[in-house]
Amino acid sequence: MFFGTSQHISVGTFAVASMMTGAVRYRLIPDSLQNGTIQDDCKNYPKLDLGYEVTPLMLTSALTLGVGLVQILMGILNLSFFTTYLSGQLIAVCYLFITSIGKDYAKKHKYKIDPRQEYYASGIMEFFSSFFPVFPTGACLSRSTVCDAAGVRTQFYTFFSCGLLLVVILWLGPLLESLPMCTLAAIVIVGIKDLFLQAKQLPYLWKVSKFDFTIFVVSYIFTIISDVTIGLSVGLLFTIVTVVLREQWPAFNILGTTPAKDVFKPKFAYHGLEDVAVDFTLLKFDCPLHFANASKFLDEITKHIHESHKATSVVCNDTNEKEDKQNEKTVKFAIMPKIILDCSAISYADIMGIEALREAYLLSLEEKVELIFVDISEKVLDMLNATDFFAHVRPAAIFPNIMRAINCKLYANAYAPGIRRKSLH
Numbered sequence: 001m002f003f004g005t006s007q008h009i010s011v012g013t014f015a016v017a018s019m020m021t022g023a024v025r026y027r028l029i030p031d032s033l034q035n036g037t038i039q040d041d042c043k044n045y046p047k048l049d050l051g052y053e054v055t056p057l058m059l060t061s062a063l064t065l066g067v068g069l070v071q072i073l074m075g076i077l078n079l080s081f082f083t084t085y086l087s088g089q090l091i092a093v094c095y096l097f098i099t100s101i102g103k104d105y106a107k108k109h110k111y112k113i114d115p116r117q118e119y120y121a122s123g124i125m126e127f128f129s130s131f132f133p134v135f136p137t138g139a140c141l142s143r144s145t146v147c148d149a150a151g152v153r154t155q156f157y158t159f160f161s162c163g164l165l166l167v168v169i170l171w172l173g174p175l176l177e178s179l180p181m182c183t184l185a186a187i188v189i190v191g192i193k194d195l196f197l198q199a200k201q202l203p204y205l206w207k208v209s210k211f212d213f214t215i216f217v218v219s220y221i222f223t224i225i226s227d228v229t230i231g232l233s234v235g236l237l238f239t240i241v242t243v244v245l246r247e248q249w250p251a252f253n254i255l256g257t258t259p260a261k262d263v264f265k266p267k268f269a270y271h272g273l274e275d276v277a278v279d280f281t282l283l284k285f286d287c288p289l290h291f292a293n294a295s296k297f298l299d300e301i302t303k304h305i306h307e308s309h310k311a312t313s314v315v316c317n318d319t320n321e322k323e324d325k326q327n328e329k330t331v332k333f334a335i336m337p338k339i340i341l342d343c344s345a346i347s348y349a350d351i352m353g354i355e356a357l358r359e360a361y362l363l364s365l366e367e368k369v370e371l372i373f374v375d376i377s378e379k380v381l382d383m384l385n386a387t388d389f390f391a392h393v394r395p396a397a398i399f400p401n402i403m404r405a406i407n408c409k410l411y412a413n414a415y416a417p418g419i420r421r422k423s424l425h
Helices: 015-028 037-042 054-074 081-083 094-108 114-127 141-150 155-176 179-191 193-208 211-224 228-248 292-310 351-368 378-386 400-415
Strands: 252-257 264-266 280-285 314-319 328-333 339-340 372-373
Touching: 015 054, 054 114, 094 141, 094 292, 141 155, 193 211, 211 228, 252 292, 280 292, 280 400, 292 339, 292 351, 339 400, 351 372, 351 378, 372 400
Parallel strands: 280 339, 339 372
Antiparallel strands: 252 264, 252 280, 314 328
16 A cells, blocks of 8 residues: 555455465365365375474465565565566466556556566565465455446555455454355355456467467466466466577568668568569568577578579670770679668677677678678677677678668669669669
């Protein structure tokens, strides 16, 4: 209420975190039930032995304290970027759930939240509440939805919400104590039924992104066949793997342009695009260049260099006006083919990526093909300057944009011996 930046989040327990907390509790302090269900599930795990009896309330309070301290530490270290590694198809815990729901309501009501401040707010809340018999808390989706529908605009409504909960805990809670476990489980299932109904998104995810579809299915399956903790862990790791896979096979597009040369787009995506000139090839590597895709980059650029090398010589008319203006002879004059590589999408390059750029340039020299780099970001240029890249690559091979490179090279070719070109204007 006092530290958070979200105006609509209602803090409390939620099903996913409660299930994870319950799994830890029954794993370390299993109950001795008559039917043996929980006992059988947990008998392979060692019991918690600290030399004195540890009650379930002591364990959950200690767990809450640990969660709070970790969140405060992550806020101090400004690790809010961690949330970016979680796919939208994953359900996060505690702070991550608060941030996820908070961003949704902030977007709906047109305000912003501070993820780092939410670390402090959630951590301080967990820290002080751990001195009481509580579970780790997060954003309660159902109460947040009710509060939003009621038109709340500030966290002051928390006073009224907490007052109602206090009544439930003090007077209505004891009435639920004698309920069998299956009844409480049914309440949890009803509470998380919306999570299961997210399976309806699968047809849409399949159309939009096969990777997101796979993340959903893998997380869903592992959560069902194991438990929530393992499902979330597997889902997170698989999400990171998919990021690597997406960049391991990046798009390498051949660009075309309009007659006015004012647009340069992939030829497969648009109609009516043409080549700049017979001896020009425009390429775009549509991804950061690093160890995971440097080999793929070299394979693709090598293929285009070899194809450009095989280009036939250009037939040009060479008119010897001094000897005989009427005698025109045809001369075959070989123009060095040119490959212009658009590097605007290479926002980052590591050492292997820089070596791949250098090797591609040296290969182009061997094959008598002029390789030109355009629109390299300042960050990548700093890395090139910090290495021996320019000891092998001429600075004249780098241009700020495609149009400058085209104009420069067309202008140079227009005045080459034995060649006549149309006006550049």
